[in-house]
Amino acid sequence: MSSVKTPQNAEQLRIARITDSGGPLLLACGQSLDVVDIAYETWGKLSPNKDNVVIVCHALTGDQYAGGVNPITDRPAWWPRMIGPGLPIDTNRFFVIATNVLGGCMGSTGPASIGPDGKAWGVRFPTLTIADMVRAQIRLVESLGIDRIFAAIGGSMGGMQVLEWARQWKGRVAAAIPIASAARQSAQNIGFYEVGRQAIMADPDWCEGAYLEAGKRPDRGLAVARMAAHITYVSEEALKQKFDRRLQDRQDFTFGFDADFQIESYLRYQGASFVDRFDANSYLYITRAMDYFDLSTEHEGQLTLAFDGVDARFCVFSFSSDWHYTPEESKAIVRALNAANVEVSYVTIETSKGHDAFLLDEPEFEAAMTGFINATADACGLAAGLVDEHAG
Amino acid sequence: MSSVKTPQNAEQLRIARITDSGGPLLLACGQSLDVVDIAYETWGKLSPNKDNVVIVCHALTGDQYAGGVNPITDRPAWWPRMIGPGLPIDTNRFFVIATNVLGGCMGSTGPASIGPDGKAWGVRFPTLTIADMVRAQIRLVESLGIDRIFAAIGGSMGGMQVLEWARQWKGRVAAAIPIASAARQSAQNIGFYEVGRQAIMADPDWCEGAYLEAGKRPDRGLAVARMAAHITYVSEEALKQKFDRRLQDRQDFTFGFDADFQIESYLRYQGASFVDRFDANSYLYITRAMDYFDLSTEHEGQLTLAFDGVDARFCVFSFSSDWHYTPEESKAIVRALNAANVEVSYVTIETSKGHDAFLLDEPEFEAAMTGFINATADACGLAAGLVDEHAG
Structure with missing residues (x-):
């Protein structure tokens, strides 16, 4: 844990x-x-x-x-x-x-x-x-x-x-x-938050919601949820200005699945740092409250x-x-x-x-x-x- | 399998x-x-x-x-x-x-x-x-x-x-x-596909890429990847026209994490049906080829x-x-x-x-x-x- x-x-x-x-x-x-x-x-x-x-x-x-x-x-x-x-x-x-x-x-x-x-x-x-x-x-x-x-x-x-x-x-x-x-809440936003919830609930360490009792945390699923949501918080223009296609501390593609691009590195960091400060079930409940809002x-x-x-x-x-x-x-x-x-x-x-x-x-x-x-x-x-x- | x-x-x-x-x-x-x-x-x-x-x-x-x-x-x-x-x-x-x-x-x-x-x-x-x-x-x-x-x-x-x-x-x-x-490929699109790749690679059944040898399939991760991508294939206007906030075969919220909304049910179906026809590693490789395209x-x-x-x-x-x-x-x-x-x-x-x-x-x-x-x-x-x- x-x-x-x-x-x-x-x-x-x-x-x-x-x-x-x-x-x-x-x-x-x-x-x-x-x-x-x-x-x-x-x-x-x-x-x-x-x-x-x-x-x-x-x-x-x-x-x-x-x-x-x-x-x-x-x-x-x-x-x-x-x-x-x-x-x-x-x-x-x-x-x-x-x-x-x-x-x-x-x-x-x-x-x-x-x-x-x-x-x-x-x-x-x-x-x-x-x-x-x-x-x-x-x-x-x-x-x-x-x-x-x-x-x-x-x-x-x-x-x-x-x-x-x-x-x-x-x-x-x-x-x-x-x-x-x-x-x-729009259908598109419900959709994005549903992606996040499914990412959390797909993580075996979510343990059907009882991860705290099991001494586990669905960090991988929560990180993916955060990454997906984070893209929606930034405009495409801002992503282009801030990252465009610039590479992360390298001169050329590594031809693999490392974070070759700055945008990848940035999103991974957003996901990884988020799980240190947020509870996955809270993410489920709060996004659900937003979905229900009308x-x-x-x-x-x-x-x-x-x-x-x-x-x-x-x-x-x-x-x-x-x-x-x-x-x-x-x-x-x-x-x-x-x-x-x-x-x-x-x-x-x-x-x-x-x-x-x-x-x-x-x-x-x-x-x-x-x-x-x-x-x-x-x-x-x-x-x-x-x-x-x-x-x- | x-x-x-x-x-x-x-x-x-x-x-x-x-x-x-x-x-x-x-x-x-x-x-x-x-x-x-x-x-x-x-x-x-x-x-x-x-x-x-x-x-x-x-x-x-x-x-x-x-x-x-x-x-x-x-x-x-x-x-x-x-x-x-x-x-x-x-x-x-x-x-x-x-x-x-x-x-x-x-x-x-x-x-x-x-x-x-x-x-x-x-x-x-x-x-x-x-x-x-x-x-x-x-x-x-x-x-x-x-x-x-x-x-x-x-x-x-x-x-x-x-x-x-x-x-x-x-x-x-x-x-x-x-x-x-x-x-x-734009930074935003690299970002969305990176979310999908991370969802796949976060699935323990991905087995560091060797799931076929292990007799497993990262279906949950691949489904989440598909759901995230699918939202980008449809305009917000189309989602509003097609689903808006309509409920799925129910009259009221269930106050839980079932697919209350049609948009949720639709995305879940997109994810679940996709894994029946697609290989998760192919998804990694093909999205990577798109990212590298410039x-x-x-x-x-x-x-x-x-x-x-x-x-x-x-x-x-x-x-x-x-x-x-x-x-x-x-x-x-x-x-x-x-x-x-x-x-x-x-x-x-x-x-x-x-x-x-x-x-x-x-x-x-x-x-x-x-x-x-x-x-x-x-x-x-x-x-x-x-x-x-x-x-x-």
Whole structure:
């Protein structure tokens, strides 16, 4: 059994048992969980009237370590450009909370957690939805004594959570910022994630989901799943710019199956490093939640009806070269919000970087985020910064 | 060891041992093969002056059974709409030859063939290039007493072979028709095929390539490889039209990892049925040959120089929604041919079907093929049909 850098190795993990005060968490599948832990991290300070809370929601393989340095890896967190003093989500002004989603593997309850019978849940864990993840986040926020948030912000699957926040907490979410996301998972995306799931489940070390009990890990299958998904996160143009057909530390083909090309070496590295930080069953559950996501389902395909009564002010972001969650899918959200009389701005960032652009150096994106967040915070009457930061 | 429908089960296989007359086949990797069989199929009749030969080149997972019915499966061959009496490649006029590529698994010598030591080659088989495949095809054609061809036609990897035919047999190829192809494999495509190779090699039943000797088959890995590749053969629009988020024989989610969605069921079927007809090591070798394909490599990136002296008349086809081999990649071929003063027509077919459109019902494509083929044959002075077909 390989060593995985999970919170079991970490000392500073912050976890809230959200079922202690709220009771069992009822899930969309009909089952309920009696014990649910949600791991989270915060930045900044909660204002005296608790009006400056920003929820940051992570994507498929993210976690609660959004800003600054990830204490598990001692490397930059996944959104260090966005969260911090003077950054778009300014921790001098906002109290930022990021959780590890329900079903995740960085301290929140998920399939790797110990179940009621004292053994790891494995695939006996109930299937989750994005709405379930947000229900758990709301419980956490409530447990911190917070009854409204200034903003929910997230990219990719994080954007799906943002949509759910605005729906589940009507009247309590001032601003909603879904980035590079969609209101319904496309057939193509279901297909790519199904490839990943099949790769994991084809690995004999998956052990029908009970690998933890068996002392094994389906690392090979999980690495293949990650490689397949990773290609969708980058535009073809970016792959061409970054790698094209350049060879990896060699002058000519080796005429074999080594990683002759840089793109091969890069993908192999993505796969190999991923298995050190992620649980294969979590990958199954979280991709399944994304597949199941379609806000229009309960409204006979009418997305507009899904936004009925939503009163957050929206800013929807997309990236021109994103083919994983396309600008067209963001526009569908915008059209439905418009039709539902929800205030919405829409920004498409011209970039060649593809889906992962929201994690990368995109000055226009950061500027637009800063502008929308601050203008909305000003309109809401939020203090420009914490008093003690401005004193003296 | 599962039963695989390969030529070992077939009775009517036509095979030529091309090394009998030509001696060992020297490969681009520097190695040579002493014994090479090429399996092939023909339709129509060779004209008395042997001027009506059309070579049809198959794509990654195709074989020599291009027209009519595949005798191994008793189902339609892979290009039945294109090859036959009165069809675009009219077998009343042309003598059509299709081979199974070198490295394939439908009767041609490949990694599943028995090597010099009496054991299956496995990954000891030398690495191949597209140029090697065409060298073997030329040997075959020569062994049939043919010293020029009217046309080379093929889609996807078949189009790469078409480009090689025009380069290797200058003065002997009248028409070249590369369809939905490219002159250099893109980083994105290398990436997708690397995912497939890693899926195969991650399967313990791959046995480091020696699965035939071990009495095993890496079916799970090969199925995942096929699933990943298959998504690239279809446009997102086509997936939406054909499947969208429709459920497979059920009214609601099962909240598990069964194939709830039609797209999942479809991909699983693609994977499961593929392993019945294809050899995993052949998949490694043939995808590698595609990765290595870049006509501009030997000319410092100048594709035009690769077409120096080429005198075939070209018709390059692409499909508007093909993101596996994009219209832009076809245009790059056209631009280079133009710059090299090679006669070339370019046709983009507007379709939502994606890459696989060349295999599907596309009336405009078939009409344009018919028009180009017949006009070029007329210009070459080919008889409009075989004499005995017109007698009486």
